[in-house]
Amino acid sequence: MDLAVLWFWIVAFFFVGYFVLDGFDFGVGMTMPFLAKDDTDRRVMINTIGPVWDLNETWVIVAGAALFAAFPEWYATLFSGFYLALLLILLALIARGVSFEYRHQRPESQWKAWFDRMIIVGSAVPALLWGVAFANIVQGVPLDADHNYIGTLFDLLNPYALLGGATTLLLFFTHGAVFIALKTEGELRARAKRLATKAGVITIVVAAAFLLWTGVAQGSAWFWAPAAVAAVALIGGVLANVRGKEGVAFGLMALTIAAAVIGLFAALFPEVMPASNDPANSLTIANASSTPYTLTFMSWTALIFLPLVLAYQAWTYWIFRKRVTRQTIEAAAH
Amino acid sequence: MNDLLDPLLLARWQFGLTTVYHFLFVPLTIGLATTTAIFQTAWVRTAKVEYLRITRFFGSIFLINFAMGVVTGIVQEFQFGMNWSEYSRFVGDIFGAPLALEGLLAFFLEATFIGLWIFGWNRLPQKLHLATIWVTAVGSIVSAYFIIAANAWMQNPVGFELNAERGRAELVDIWAVLTNPVALAAFPHTIAAAFMVSSGLIITAAAWHLSRNQHLDTMRPALKFGLWAMVVSGALTTFFGDQLSLAMVATQPMKMAAAEATYDTVCGADASFSIFTLGTPDGTNELFSIRVPYLLSLLSTHSLDGCVEGINDLQAQYTELWGPGDYTPIIWVTYWAFRWMIGLGMAHVLVAVVGLWLTRKGRMPKQKWVWKVAIWSFPLSLGAMIVGWVFTEMGRQPWIVFSQMFTESAVSPNVTGLDVLISLTAFTLIYGILAVVEVRLIIRAVRKGPPEIGAPDPETGRVEQPSTVY
Numbered sequence: 001m002d003l004a005v006l007w008f009w010i011v012a013f014f015f016v017g018y019f020v021l022d023g024f025d026f027g028v029g030m031t032m033p034f035l036a037k038d039d040t041d042r043r044v045m046i047n048t049i050g051p052v053w054d055l056n057e058t059w060v061i062v063a064g065a066a067l068f069a070a071f072p073e074w075y076a077t078l079f080s081g082f083y084l085a086l087l088l089i090l091l092a093l094i095a096r097g098v099s100f101e102y103r104h105q106r107p108e109s110q111w112k113a114w115f116d117r118m119i120i121v122g123s124a125v126p127a128l129l130w131g132v133a134f135a136n137i138v139q140g141v142p143l144d145a146d147h148n149y150i151g152t153l154f155d156l157l158n159p160y161a162l163l164g165g166a167t168t169l170l171l172f173f174t175h176g177a178v179f180i181a182l183k184t185e186g187e188l189r190a191r192a193k194r195l196a197t198k199a200g201v202i203t204i205v206v207a208a209a210f211l212l213w214t215g216v217a218q219g220s221a222w223f224w225a226p227a228a229v230a231a232v233a234l235i236g237g238v239l240a241n242v243r244g245k246e247g248v249a250f251g252l253m254a255l256t257i258a259a260a261v262i263g264l265f266a267a268l269f270p271e272v273m274p275a276s277n278d279p280a281n282s283l284t285i286a287n288a289s290s291t292p293y294t295l296t297f298m299s300w301t302a303l304i305f306l307p308l309v310l311a312y313q314a315w316t317y318w319i320f321r322k323r324v325t326r327q328t329i330e331a332a333a334h
Numbered sequence: 335m336n337d338l339l340d341p342l343l344l345a346r347w348q349f350g351l352t353t354v355y356h357f358l359f360v361p362l363t364i365g366l367a368t369t370t371a372i373f374q375t376a377w378v379r380t381a382k383v384e385y386l387r388i389t390r391f392f393g394s395i396f397l398i399n400f401a402m403g404v405v406t407g408i409v410q411e412f413q414f415g416m417n418w419s420e421y422s423r424f425v426g427d428i429f430g431a432p433l434a435l436e437g438l439l440a441f442f443l444e445a446t447f448i449g450l451w452i453f454g455w456n457r458l459p460q461k462l463h464l465a466t467i468w469v470t471a472v473g474s475i476v477s478a479y480f481i482i483a484a485n486a487w488m489q490n491p492v493g494f495e496l497n498a499e500r501g502r503a504e505l506v507d508i509w510a511v512l513t514n515p516v517a518l519a520a521f522p523h524t525i526a527a528a529f530m531v532s533s534g535l536i537i538t539a540a541a542w543h544l545s546r547n548q549h550l551d552t553m554r555p556a557l558k559f560g561l562w563a564m565v566v567s568g569a570l571t572t573f574f575g576d577q578l579s580l581a582m583v584a585t586q587p588m589k590m591a592a593a594e595a596t597y598d599t600v601c602g603a604d605a606s607f608s609i610f611t612l613g614t615p616d617g618t619n620e621l622f623s624i625r626v627p628y629l630l631s632l633l634s635t636h637s638l639d640g641c642v643e644g645i646n647d648l649q650a651q652y653t654e655l656w657g658p659g660d661y662t663p664i665i666w667v668t669y670w671a672f673r674w675m676i677g678l679g680m681a682h683v684l685v686a687v688v689g690l691w692l693t694r695k696g697r698m699p700k701q702k703w704v705w706k707v708a709i710w711s712f713p714l715s716l717g718a719m720i721v722g723w724v725f726t727e728m729g730r731q732p733w734i735v736f737s738q739m740f741t742e743s744a745v746s747p748n749v750t751g752l753d754v755l756i757s758l759t760a761f762t763l764i765y766g767i768l769a770v771v772e773v774r775l776i777i778r779a780v781r782k783g784p785p786e787i788g789a790p791d792p793e794t795g796r797v798e799q800p801s802t803v804y
Contacts, residue, residue, distance in 0.1 A: 043804060050804045051449035054404060058445040062437035064411050069434040072426020072502070079415025079422075080746035086412055087757045091764060094405040098768060101401035104804045105775050148419070148748040290427040294505045298431060301438065309442045316446050320453065332803040 003299055004289035007070035008272070010302060012265040014063035016258045019130070019168070021056035023257055024250075025049050027176010029096060029123025030169075032116065035180060035191050039109070040326050042116060046100060047324045048183040053100060055313060057093065069298055073147055073288035074272045081141065081149025082133055085156060089126045096122025127172040128165040132156060135164025135210075138218060138267050140276035147273070147283050160213060167210040170203040171234075171260070175253045178237065182246040185325050193241060196249070200238035207234060211263075218267040226266055230259035339751030342742055345417040348758045350727075352409050354720055355765050359403035361719050364478060364525065365532020366396040367471035369563070371464075378464050383787055383797060387552050390799070391784035392536065393451075393467075398775050400448060402768065409761070417754060421734055421744035425487075428494050428505045432484040432512070440477035444470055456801045478528070479521050486517035488735050489726070490585040496738075503738060515581045520726075523574035527719050529567035530682060534715030536560030537686070537708055539780045544698065545705030552784045554696075561689045564711070568683035575676075576633070583634040583642070586736055588652070588661060589729035591645045592668040594630055601641040605631035656737075663731040671725035678718035682711060 028049050036042040049056075068075040079086060095118040103115035139160055142151045177196035181189050211227050237252030268274070272288050275281035289295065370393045377385035411433065414422050422429075447469040454463045493510030494503045505511065540557035543549045583590045591597075594607060607629035631640040645662055652661040685707060692699045699705070734741040790797045 046804045051453040054401075054449055055442065055445040057404070057408075058437070058441045061408055061411055061441055062434070064415075065430065065434040065437040068411075068415065068422065068426055069430025072423055072430060075415045075426060075430070076419035076422040076746075079412060080417075080419035080749055083416055083746075083749055083753050084756065086416060087760065090409050090412060091760055093408055094764060094768075097405035098401050098771075100804055101397060102771065102775065105398070105778070144748075146747070148746075150748060290430070291504045294427050294431055294508075297505075297508050298434060301435060305438050309438065312446055313442070316450055319450065319457070329803055332801050 002285075003292055003295035004070070004285045005270075006299065007066070007289065007295055008265070008269065008285050011063065011066050011070060012262060014059060014066050015265075016261045018056075018059035018063050019172075019261055020254045020257045021052075021059055023127075023168075023172040024175045024179040024253075025053045025056050026123040026127040026172040027174065027178075028180060029119045029176070030127060030173050031177050031180060031192070031195060032120055034195055035177070035188060037187075039112065040329055041188055042112075043104070043329045044184055044188060044324050044326055045180060046103070046119070047329060048180060050100065051320045052316065053097075055316065057097065066298075070290055070295060071272060071285075071288045072290060074283055077143065077147045077149060077273050077283055077288075078133075078137070081143075081151075082136070082156065084153045085129050085133055089129050092122040092125035092129075094122075096126075123172075124169065128169045130165075131168030132161045132165035134168075134261075134264055135161040135214075137273060138164075138214065138264050140274035140282075142277040143273065143275035143281040143283070145281055147275075147281065147288075150277075160217075163206070163210050163213065167203075167207045167260075170199065170206050171253075171257055174199040174203045174238075175250075175257065178241055178246065178249045178253050181241065182250045183323055185323050188326075189323075193244065193246075196241045197238065200234075200241060204234055204238060207231075207260075211260075214264070214267060220267065220269075222266040222269065223263050226259045226263035230256050230263060233259060339755060341417075341749055341751045341754050342745045344751055344754035344758050345745050345749075346741065348417060348754060348761065349413060350724075351758070351765070352406065352413065352761055353727075354723065355769075356403070356406040356410055357720065357723060358716060359399050359406065360478070361524075361528035361531040361716070362399045362535060363396070363403045364471075364474045364528040365530075366392055366399065366535065367467065367474050368529070369532050369536065369559075370396055371467040371471045372559075374464050374467055378460055381790065383789060384552050384555065386797060386799065387784035387787055388556050390787070391539075391552065392556075395535070395539070395776055395779050397452060398772065398779060402772055404445070406765075416757075417746055417749060418734075418744050419746040419749075421739065424502050424739055424744070425735060426502070428487060428491075428503055428511060429484050431505065431508065432480040432487075436477050436480035436484075440473045440480060444473035444477065447473065452802050455799060475525060478525060479517075482521045482524060483512055483514060483517040485726075486514040486520055487511055488733075489520075489730055490514055490516040490581070491735055491738055503735070516578070516585060519574055519578035519581045523571060523578050526567045526570035526574060527679075527722065529563060530571055530679065531712070531715045531719055533560045533564035533567060533686070534682065534711040534713075537564060537689070538710070538712035541705045541708035541711070542780060543783060545702070545709070549783045554693075554698075557689075557693065560711075561686045561693070564686035564715075565683055565690065568679065568686065571679060572683075575679075579633055580636065586730065587643045588645065588648045589663070589668065590634055591643060591648055592663045592665055592729055593672040593725065594642070595665050595669045596630070596642055596644045597646050598644040599641055599647045600630070600644065602631060602639045603627040605629075605634070605640065605642045607633060660732065663729050668725055668729045671721040671728065675718050675722040675725055678714050678721070682715050682718070685711060 028045055032042060032045055036045055099115035099118040099122065103112055136156050141149055141155070144150050174196055177192050177199055180192035181196060184192065208231065211231060215223055215227060233252045233255040237249050237256060240249035240252055271282050271284045273283035370389055373385050373389040373392065377389055447466045450458065451463065451466040451470055454466055458466065491503065492514050493505060493507035495506050497504045536556055537560040540553040540560055543553040544557060579590065606625040606627045608623040608625050628638050630642050631638060634640060634642045649661050653659065689708060692704060730736055732740055732742070734744040785800065787797060787799050
């Protein structure tokens with residue numbers, strides 16, 4: 001197989017990892033104002049992702065680096081083109097990341113309230129904008145002959161892309177609520193379950209609209225297969241949540257996100273950044289990729305280290321598999 | 335107004351600002367992860383609770399710092415594509431690989447194991463928990479290697495061929511990139527300097543408490559450790575700095591000429607190094623200076639009768655090679671940055687040596703000023719690190735990739751000055767606010783001192799200690 005094609009799917013894999021994992025982190029942040037009744041609840045919620053948010057976020061760094069190494073043209077066009085959107089994502093990720101660490105440093109409620117706001121906004125902004133960005137990539141954006149983006153920020157905020165943003169926002173919101181139901185106990189767990197059901201129904205409607213729009217506009221058979229998996233998994237996930245099968249619900253939500261990302265990459269294939277103004281200006285796997293030498297080296301590295309990475313990350317999740325309870329949080333030193 | 339909205343200028347300021355800022359946290363992360371691991375090892379081996387208290391004390395400062403390092407690091411990676419898309423297109427085939435390796439081999443390791451360490455107290459078996467901080471430390475050091483290999487390629491591009499048709503540099507020898515002589519010298523130089531920074535922090539924190547005659551049981555061993563670590567890492571930084579300047583003279587002679595503001599080629603005794611200079615700020619005219627004859631020759635060539643090429647001669651050579659243009663970096667920046675780096679570094683080692691003498695055989699100096707000097711260790715060692723990077727990066731100008739690509743050709747063509755201004759303003763604001771918060775939290779954590787931890791249970795040998803939760 002062509003190594004560039006392999007790397008197209010490896011990049012897709014890194015984004016799947018990022019959205020599945022940081023997706024529920026975003027969801028935890030976004031559902032905090034709906035689920036937490038007091039400071040202990042908020043701390044319980046933050047501690048469900050405490051040991052893992054950093055490694056989850058690292059997936060986007062690796063995805064970005066893999067994009068840079070394997071598809072320099074794609075990386076350059078995407079990052080310079082979606083400039084202000086990515087700036088907002090960066091600011092949000094900064095605000096959110098430091099908040100986890102700083103929030104508990106002082107006891108004053110005023111202090112904590114500041115960082116709570118930063119966690120909520122810092123989770124919602126990337127959850128929305130990643131969807132907007134990927135929808136735009138799939139739909140195509142105006143590119144000049146040198147593959148430079150020639151639109152503005154407002155061109156990115158078109159109805160289809162905003163629907164894509166709403167879809168990721170809702171998916172991550174529901175994913176986070178399901179995760180909280182899986183990782184906590186008592187009333188918080190019950191509230192999370194109810195919220196996941198409500199949010200899940202809205203997500204099904206919005207996601208279905210986005211999938212259909214994408215399918216009709218891009219419509220290759222390769223898109224429909226993962227799209228169907230995503231649709232079934234989403235409905236299954238919401239139903240499993242209603243029946244209180246938290247593990248199954250979480251697994252199906254993860255599958256939904258994974259299948260949706262794969263579907264978007266399938267819709268993109270074999271282009272990586274279609275030009276909406278002139279197909280001749282499109283970036284494709286062939287004209288955006290690195291040399292076979294670089295890709296060969298990178299493939300060996302990924303082959304050796306990726307299984308190791310996945311193994312120790314799985315182990316971490318196993319170590320921290322227990323539910324976080326109000327009792328343990330209240331008992332622990334701040 | 336046009337100057338104000340020059341995307342190139344703004345993008346350069348943004349890169350400088352965000353990189354310097356990011357690198358305030360990186361050396362402390364590298365140094366403190368290892369230091370914390372050493373103290374925790376001491377605790378596991380001796381079961382002395384003081385060592386555990388020191389571990390938890392520096393561990394808490396390490397964590398305040400760590401989150402900032404992570405989030406500001408994402409900016410660094412995104413920034414190449416956002417502001418420097420032409421650069422990214424030109425170098426991606428080469429430069430992307432070490433970045434991807436950094437993520438896959440180092441960042442994942444660091445991010446996963448730091449979580450295990452923070453939340454693993456009381457949850458993981460003692461030795462396994464100890465291993466998690468060591469793995470974190472190794473991860474941070476490995477990440478430094480890859481990013482320095484990437485940076486070294488910009489200083490001394492190797493292992494590539496130009497593809498004129500695609501308009502890019504293409505990798506032909508990854509081994510050459512990973513064993514770039516500049517990287518092999520810059521990596522240990524940077525790591526040793528990172529240990530100077532963390533030693534500086536330890537000295538500062540310990541001196542603060544000891545000058546108030548408190549926490550003697552933990553802060554005295556901490557001070558002793560910090561002083562020794564400073565002397566050893568200072569010596570290593572100097573040694574590898576010397577190796578690095580040899581590599582620099584061989585690959586970027588202009589940078590060395592700019593470091594000394596040597597306009598004409600000089601040999602032997604004339605190749606002197608000015609320890610102290612009073613002169614015009616741009617370093618072109620000196621009124622008074624203390625010069626050490628032969629030292630520049632010795633630094634650059636390791637011989638007394640070596641020659642150091644001057645800026646004017648190099649400028650003439652480069653013009654012949656690459657056509658008309660200005661091939662000199664901003665001399666006053668390189669000249670002063672180089673001196674401040676060496677001066678601050680040397681001052682630290684001196685302070686540490688004096689400190690070791692004053693505290694020999696358990697003595698405690700009574701004089702207030704001794705402690706006041708020691709407390710400045712941390713900010714000044716961080717300062718030395720920063721001017722070192724300013725020298726390295728500004729000394730490469732006007733190139734972004736030496737001999738291959740000018741900085742002015744590297745900027746994103748479609749990003750407007752306004753875009754960069756918005757982004758520069760946003761980063762300045764959020765980084766500024768977070769800097770204030772961060773500094774206050776670190777000062778607060780230092781003042782709080784090491785946590786109280788009771789003696790081990792006589793039967794089980796276990797120590798009751800706080801778990802960390804957010």
